[in-house]
Amino acid sequence: MNFFICNNKSFPKAGKWWHHDKEIDIVALNGDVKEIMFCECKWQDNADAVKILNELKEKAKFVRWHDEGIKEHYAIFAKSFKKTIKEKHLQLFDLKKMKKIM
Secondary structure, three states: OOOEEEOOEEEOEEEEEEEOOEEEEEEEEEOOOOEEEEEEEEOOOOEOHHHHHHHHHHHHOOOOOOOOOOEEEEEEEEOOEOOOOOOOOEEEEOHHHHHHHO
């Protein structure tokens, strides 16, 4: 993927990331403003956003890119969520929200 937009933020570089046994579905980068977006796609109903976010944050620690002074963002895509959570720099996208956007 060459370009990714999420929550009105653009990331010119994006793609899958893995390191040994760790994998992130999408890591998107904007070098101009030193921002990075970590995304997980769990195509299931009643996804546990808290658990997925915690696992995503753990895996994100292994991504090496402008380690100092970067702003991290997170996004989780699922058919639906058990419950929604509000956390700074996190976006949840369920099927209803994705249909509305498209």
